[in-house]
Amino acid sequence: MTRVSIKHKIDYSYSHKVLLSPHRFRLAPQRYTQAIIDGYSFVLRPANRLYWQHDVYGNKMARADFDAKTDFMSVEVTLEIELTSLNPFDVLVDDELQYFPFLYPSIVKNALLPYLQIVDRSSALTAFVGCTEKFHGETLSFLVKLNQHVSNHIRYVHRLESGVQSCEMTLRSRTGSCRDTAWLMVQALRRLGLASRFVSGYLIQLGTTSGDSVELHAWAEVFIPGASWIGLDTTSGLFTSEGHIPLAIGPGPEQVALVEGLTEPCSATMTYQFELTNH
CATH class of the missing domain: 2.60.40.2250 (Immunoglobulin-like)
Known part of the structure; x- marks a missing residue:
């Protein structure tokens, strides 16, 4: 501790x-x-x-x-x-949802509707999501590969301008801030039929090569029945951990x-x- x-x-x-x-x-x-x-x-x-x-x-x-x-x-x-220290993989996914793709039970889907709304229908995002079919398989493994794919595909930049880039702009330029790639992940997950939400908060990092640090950060969360909301940090390509302190959560950046x-x-x-x- x-x-x-x-x-x-x-x-x-x-x-x-x-x-x-x-x-x-x-x-x-x-x-x-x-x-x-x-x-x-x-x-x-x-x-x-x-x-x-x-x-x-x-x-x-x-x-x-x-x-x-x-x-x-x-x-x-x-x-x-x-x-x-926490193990983000120490979760129990419902038996019938152990492998992706899957469909939410209707009662669960109805409760998640605000987090299933597709805002970005660009061809660039369609093509990007289409490339993820090769990751299908065990649910948590799929999320790991998808998160790493976003992190590897988009180069992180510290962007001072306010607001969030469109998914198309992020994909075309292959650069984005944490909030840009988090929004890309949110929309990609929804295209795949998975409920997702946008999170703003603090990121605490201890013992790194550059020392201890804290900063404002943004990431995505996806809902997996049994495991609940799983945090995906698209900047690092890792699941969120105890160092991610959420402050505001909503369907999109404008709500947080x-x-x-x-x-x-x-x-x-x-x-x-x-x-x-x-x-």
Whole structure:
């Protein structure tokens, strides 16, 4: 078991004092995270009225209402976490679904409909999914090969632009950020008849050649009856582990924005920083 502390700070600066609309922050860990959350704090400035809510997908949100104009906004999240090594393959897939392809039982499929909607129907994605037929077989093995295929096919880039690329753009350029390849995986899985969802969260990495680190990250999850939701990290080509701390989950990127809100017209800048302490 390893204990770590995370401090995540986001600072917004505005060119002049502006009114802020109600803001929503999805920066609280999900209850089902594989790590143990021992402590959590959320501090927001300037002065505000804060309400804790849940959205329709079960994400915990802090809603803030601001009364006065301001030329800044600052968010600071602190987490105390216990990380225990877990085996992502230690799951029990339902007997009748041990091999892919398969069909969900109707009662399960009806509950998963929001996560089966196909948004991208590009020919590039059709061709990409068609190449995965050779991976068919034992279900978990199929997911491993599919995840590695996406990771190997798309070169990771740190993309500063907001938003998510279309699957066609990611496939044509063969480059993408974590959120681009996660969205590609979500749509590829749905083309294959598998329910999938998009996840934003923290990725903690300890003992790497470049040292310990924490960063914002995105990945996909697929629903396999018996095993439940299985996380697929398309950047590394691995299943998610205890170092993946989900903050927001939904059918697509637009439902999992970590910060939502508007300001009066102005010029704005945003900076962020992380601190990771390994106890």
